Amino acid sequence: VKFKEELQEYKNKIDKKLRYYLELELLNAQKISPENEKIIQEIINFSLRGGKRIRPILMIKGYEVCGGKVDEEIINASISIELIESFLLIHDDIIDKDDRRRGGKSLHKMITDWKRGKHFGISSAIIAGDMLSSLAFKIIIESKFSDHLKLKALQELSTSLLECFHGEFYDVVLEKKDEEEEELLKMIDLKTGSYTTKAPLIMGGILAGGSDYELSILKTYAHFLGRAFQMVDNILGIVGDPTVTGKPVGSDIKQGKKTLLILYTFKKVNQKERKFLQNAIGNRRLSDEEVVRVRELIRKTGAVEYVKERASRYKERAKEALKKMKHQEKVTFLYHLADYIVEREL
Amino acid sequence: VKFKEELQEYKNKIDKKLRYYLELELLNAQKISPENEKIIQEIINFSLRGGKRIRPILMIKGYEVCGGKVDEEIINASISIELIESFLLIHDDIIDKDDRRRGGKSLHKMITDWKRGKHFGISSAIIAGDMLSSLAFKIIIESKFSDHLKLKALQELSTSLLECFHGEFYDVVLEKKDEEEEELLKMIDLKTGSYTTKAPLIMGGILAGGSDYELSILKTYAHFLGRAFQMVDNILGIVGDPTVTGKPVGSDIKQGKKTLLILYTFKKVNQKERKFLQNAIGNRRLSDEEVVRVRELIRKTGAVEYVKERASRYKERAKEALKKMKHQEKVTFLYHLADYIVEREL
Numbered sequence: 001v002k003f004k005e006e007l008q009e010y011k012n013k014i015d016k017k018l019r020y021y022l023e024l025e026l027l028n029a030q031k032i033s034p035e036n037e038k039i040i041q042e043i044i045n046f047s048l049r050g051g052k053r054i055r056p057i058l059m060i061k062g063y064e065v066c067g068g069k070v071d072e073e074i075i076n077a078s079i080s081i082e083l084i085e086s087f088l089l090i091h092d093d094i095i096d097k098d099d100r101r102r103g104g105k106s107l108h109k110m111i112t113d114w115k116r117g118k119h120f121g122i123s124s125a126i127i128a129g130d131m132l133s134s135l136a137f138k139i140i141i142e143s144k145f146s147d148h149l150k151l152k153a154l155q156e157l158s159t160s161l162l163e164c165f166h167g168e169f170y171d172v173v174l175e176k177k178d179e180e181e182e183e184l185l186k187m188i189d190l191k192t193g194s195y196t197t198k199a200p201l202i203m204g205g206i207l208a209g210g211s212d213y214e215l216s217i218l219k220t221y222a223h224f225l226g227r228a229f230q231m232v233d234n235i236l237g238i239v240g241d242p243t244v245t246g247k248p249v250g251s252d253i254k255q256g257k258k259t260l261l262i263l264y265t266f267k268k269v270n271q272k273e274r275k276f277l278q279n280a281i282g283n284r285r286l287s288d289e290e291v292v293r294v295r296e297l298i299r300k301t302g303a304v305e306y307v308k309e310r311a312s313r314y315k316e317r318a319k320e321a322l323k324k325m326k327h328q329e330k331v332t333f334l335y336h337l338a339d340y341i342v343e344r345e346l
Numbered sequence: 347v348k349f350k351e352e353l354q355e356y357k358n359k360i361d362k363k364l365r366y367y368l369e370l371e372l373l374n375a376q377k378i379s380p381e382n383e384k385i386i387q388e389i390i391n392f393s394l395r396g397g398k399r400i401r402p403i404l405m406i407k408g409y410e411v412c413g414g415k416v417d418e419e420i421i422n423a424s425i426s427i428e429l430i431e432s433f434l435l436i437h438d439d440i441i442d443k444d445d446r447r448r449g450g451k452s453l454h455k456m457i458t459d460w461k462r463g464k465h466f467g468i469s470s471a472i473i474a475g476d477m478l479s480s481l482a483f484k485i486i487i488e489s490k491f492s493d494h495l496k497l498k499a500l501q502e503l504s505t506s507l508l509e510c511f512h513g514e515f516y517d518v519v520l521e522k523k524d525e526e527e528e529e530l531l532k533m534i535d536l537k538t539g540s541y542t543t544k545a546p547l548i549m550g551g552i553l554a555g556g557s558d559y560e561l562s563i564l565k566t567y568a569h570f571l572g573r574a575f576q577m578v579d580n581i582l583g584i585v586g587d588p589t590v591t592g593k594p595v596g597s598d599i600k601q602g603k604k605t606l607l608i609l610y611t612f613k614k615v616n617q618k619e620r621k622f623l624q625n626a627i628g629n630r631r632l633s634d635e636e637v638v639r640v641r642e643l644i645r646k647t648g649a650v651e652y653v654k655e656r657a658s659r660y661k662e663r664a665k666e667a668l669k670k671m672k673h674q675e676k677v678t679f680l681y682h683l684a685d686y687i688v689e690r691e692l
Contacts, residue, residue, distance in 0.1 A: 025508070032512055032532065035519035091476060095469040123441040123518050126472060130437060130479070131511040137483055138504035147493035154500070158484035162371070165477040166378055172469050173381035186378065 003336040007052075010060065014053045017079050021139060022047060025131070042110050043128050047086045050102030050246055054229075054341070055081045055200045058222075061337070062204025065330045066214050077143045077207060080136040080157070081200045087132035088164070088195070090125050095172065096255055097284075103246035145207050153203045160199035167191030174258055184260055185227070193226030217324050221334065224318035229341050231311040234259035235304055236344075239295060250291035256282025260310065261303050268301035315342045349682040353398075356406065360399045363425050367485060368393060371477070388456050389474050393432045396448030396592055400687070401427045401546045404568075407683070408550025411676045412560050423489045423553060426482040426503070427546045433478035434510070434541070436471050441518070442601055443630075449592035491553050499549045506545035513537030520604055530606055531573070539572030563670050567680065570664035575687050577657040580605035581650055582690075585641060596637035602628025606656065607649045614647035661688045 022044045029036040056078035063074045092098070093106035100106060105113070107128055112121025140154055167190025174187065201218045210218070236245050237252035238261055252259070262281060266274060280286055280294050298304065315338045325331045368390045375382040402424035409420045438444070439452035446452060451459070453474055458467025486500055513536025520533065547564040556564070582591050583598035584607055598605070608627060612620060626632055626640050644650065661684045671677045 025512075028508070028512055029515070032516050032536070033519060036512060036515050039515050039519070091472055095472060097465070119443070120518060124515065126437050126441060127511050127514045127518070130475070131508060133476070133479060134504045134507040134511065137500070138508065141497055141500045141504060147497055150497060151487055151493055154483070154487045158480045158487060161480040162374070162477060162484065165473050165480065166371075166374055166382060168473045169375070169382050169385050169470065170378050172466060172473070173379060173385070190378070 003333065003340065006333065007057065007340070010057045011053045013075055014056045014078060014082065015048060017075055018082055019044065019048060021079050021083075021135065025135065038114075039111065039124055039128070042107065043086075043132070046090070046101075046104075046107045046110060047083070047132075049104055051082075051085070053082060054337075055085050055196060057337075058197060059200035059204040061333055062201035062210075062218055063208045064204075065218070065325060065327070065334065066205040066208035066210030067327075068204070068208030073144050074204065074207060077140055077145070077153075078200070078204070080139040081195070081203065083132045083136040083139070084157070084161070084195060084199075087129040087136065090129040090132070092168075094122055094125055095168075098251070098255065100248055100251065101246065103243070140203075149207050149209060153206045156202050156206060157199055160194040160202075163190050163194040167194065171258070179258055179263070181260065181263060184258060184263060187258070188227055188230045189223070192230040193223055196229060197222035197226040214325070217321055220321035221318045221338075224314040224321070225338055225341065228311040228314040228318065228338070231260060231307050231314070232342055232344065234261050235307055235311075238298060239304060250286065250288075250294070253281060253291055253294050254284050254286050259307075261298060261307050264303040264306050265298045265301045268303070269297060273297055311342050315339070349679065349686065352679065353403065353686070356403045357399045359421055360402045360424060360428065361394060363421055364428055365390065365394060367425050367429075367481065371481065385457065385470055385474070388453065389432075389478070392436070392447075392450075392453045392456060393429075393478075395450055397428075397431070399428060400683075401431050401542060403683075404543060405546035405550040407679055408547035408556075408564055409554045410550075411564070411671060411673070411680065412551040412554035412556030413673075414550070414554030419490050420550065420553060423486055423491070423499075424546070424550070426485040427541070427549065429478045429482040429485070430503070430507070430541060430545075433475040433482065436475040436478070438514075440468055440471055441514075444597065444601065446594055446597065447592065449589070486549075495553050495555060499552045502548050502552060503545055506540040506548075509536050509540040513540065517604070525604055525609070527606065527609060530604060530609060533604070534573055534576045535569070538576040539569055542575060543568035543572040560671070563667055566667035567664045567684075570660040570667065571684055571687065574657040574660040574664065574684070577606060577653050577660070578688055578690070580607050581653055581657075584644060585650060596632065596634075596640070599627060599637055599640050600630045600632050605653075607644060607653050610649040610652050611644045611647045614649070615643060619643055657688050661685070 022040070026037060026040045026044065029040040056075075059078040059081050060070055060074055064070050068074060089101060090107045093101055094108050098106055099109040104110075106125075108121040108125035110121070111124045112118045114120070137154065137157070140150055140157065143150060145153070167187055170187050171191055174183065198219060201222045202215055205215050205218050234252070234257070237247065237257065237259075242249050266277060269277060277294065277297065280290055286294075318338050319335055322331050322334055368386070372383060372386045372390065375386040402421075405424040405427050406416055406420055410416050414420060435447060436453045439447055440454050444452055445455040450456075454467040454471035456467070457470045458464045460466070483500065483503070486496055486503065489496060491499070513533055516533050517537055520529065544565060547568045548561055551561045551564050580598070580603070583593065583603065583605070588595050612623060615623065623640065623643065626636055632640075664684050665681055668677050668680055
């Protein structure tokens with residue numbers, strides 16, 4: 001209970017700062033034109049709607065476990081990684097042709113609905129992502145930490161992003177190819193592990209002046225937590241409650257998202273079922289009945305239990321790494337967070 | 347003549363370094379998959395094909411006029427701004443639905459032609475732009491200048507990019523609206539002035555440890571040079587030689603690009619001609635004959651002379667600003683560059 005309260009407390013603090021930084025750009029936009037202002041307002045609505053703020057919280061906690069005292073400054077800096085998250089989601093939704101996000105419309109869909117056409121929506125969303133990325137860098141650049149630590153944190157950010165983009169390329173080229181478990185894990189490590197767990201924890205640790213030893217522990221924790229996180233996300237994307245995931249039922253199936261869940265299912269079904277799945281996965285016009293049928297097949301094979309079990313094992317390895325941290329009393333939150341990430345809504 | 351030789355010499359040095367940095371990412375891509383490698387190879391081909399490298403040269407020269415000695419390090423750092431240029435062109439070409447760039451295909455078109463569909467091309471190009479942007483920041487972050495100067499240069503970069511994105515939003519919302527000269531100038535200042543002339547000169551000046559006074563002179567020079575540059579670009583886009591501009595004849599007309607040239611023409615034509623222009627500008631299916639007719643109308647009104655004259659005046663104001671620089675012998679190149687930018691191929 002105390003953990004969840006702390007989580008909520010951080011979320012509130014982060015949301016306040018997030019609004020603050022985005023509203024500075026609203027002021028800049030107002031000087032240009034009312035339509036410019038309207039676009040930034042949409043970006044603010046999108047960025048503040050939903051989201052658990054896991055990434056900035058990881059950054060703040062990385063800072064704390066490496067000896068930093070949580071104050072205004074680290075919360076300011078943590079906004080950078082939340083802006084990166086918004087940036088990547090916005091561009092990803094264009095790439096995945098995804099009209100829904102966090103229980104509402106994706107940004108390109110929000111702006112498409114201004115009635116100036118789909119291309120106008122997509123163009124604006126491309127620019128919006130680019131803008132949030134620059135803003136994220138700017139926040140670290142202008143933060144009050146020492147020059148040396150800021151540059152080290154910026155290096156981690158840019159390196160992680162490059163990794164993530166290599167992973168995104170891998171994701172688009174893998175599409176429709178028969179992939180193997182190993183390839184999927186590589187993609188998860190590159191695309192999710194990089195900026196979802198590693199970058200925030202390490203940037204926080206760096207800004208606190210953490211030692212190489214401490215940072216390497218955080219890296220191991222981040223590595224396994226990232227895998228667990230992605231696997232749980234994939235389960236939720238297929239069998240999760242849409243009011244919780246913010247995504248319509250079956251959207252991951254219709255999009256043909258490549259997950260361990262689907263891979264496992266394919267291996268376990270008979271030939272007739274496989275044929276049905278091959279036509280169903282990635283078919284955007286799938287009927288509700290067909291979505292139900294796919295979900296039943298996935299459940300029947302035990303894929304959910306298999307992936308859940310995998311996620312649990314990664315989570316345990318993540319927690320195991322933390323045991324090497326010197327100040328165990330400061331690490332409690334990260335233990336809880338690992339449990340929370342794997343057990344949320346499952 | 348000596349000026350053009352120097353220009354070419356810099357271009358060669360920059361191209362070598364540009365290839366070096368991009369090939370580091372090729373190595374990273376090779377570790378992932380052959381398709382990843384192929385995408386990065388396309389990015390390299392696109393980035394190295396054509397381009398005058400004006401932006402990195404401005405950065406190197408900003409460094410030199412503020413007292414820096416041109417060496418390996420500033421040339422390395424100058425690659426950042428060329429990568430930013432590639433990034434912005436790649437995303438812009440998606441937004442403008444532009445299939446041609448620098449005498450070849452735009453990046454999204456290059457990848458679309460892999461026969462995996464248009465959306466695959468666009469998705470890859472979105473990610474490619476994002477990647478080049480992060481790489482640009484990384485190069486400054488990891489350069490060998492002092493921490494303090496690097497952070498100041500990074501601040502200039504992120505601030506200019508934000509300005510540029512506000513300008514890009516302004517560009518998309520202005521579309522199809524009747525705009526006035528003042529609005530167009532605002533757009534040019536935000537979208538072009540920011541990263542084409544101001545960011546490189548100021549970043550170079552900062553890395554040399556230039557004084558606020560020196561930086562403010564460079565800023566004024568950059569401001570007027572940016573306007574002159576954009577106006578000449580617009581003239582070339584409409585009446586220029588396609589083998590020089592790298593764009594097919596009439597592409598700016600078909601795209602409906604908002605320029606002073608068009609604005610002036612609209613004001614000078616009669617009602618019947620205006621009606622024709624209204625249907626022609628922004629019409630992607632315009633015939634070659636109609637393109638010729640539009641160009642004739644533009645010429646007839648004297649719009650080309652008007653805009654050329656404006657560009658010349660801005661160029662003179664840019665040069666005027668330079669007179670305040672202490673070491674006049676170091677500024678020669680920037681005087682020539684202003685002339686070159688306005689007089690190229692006109």
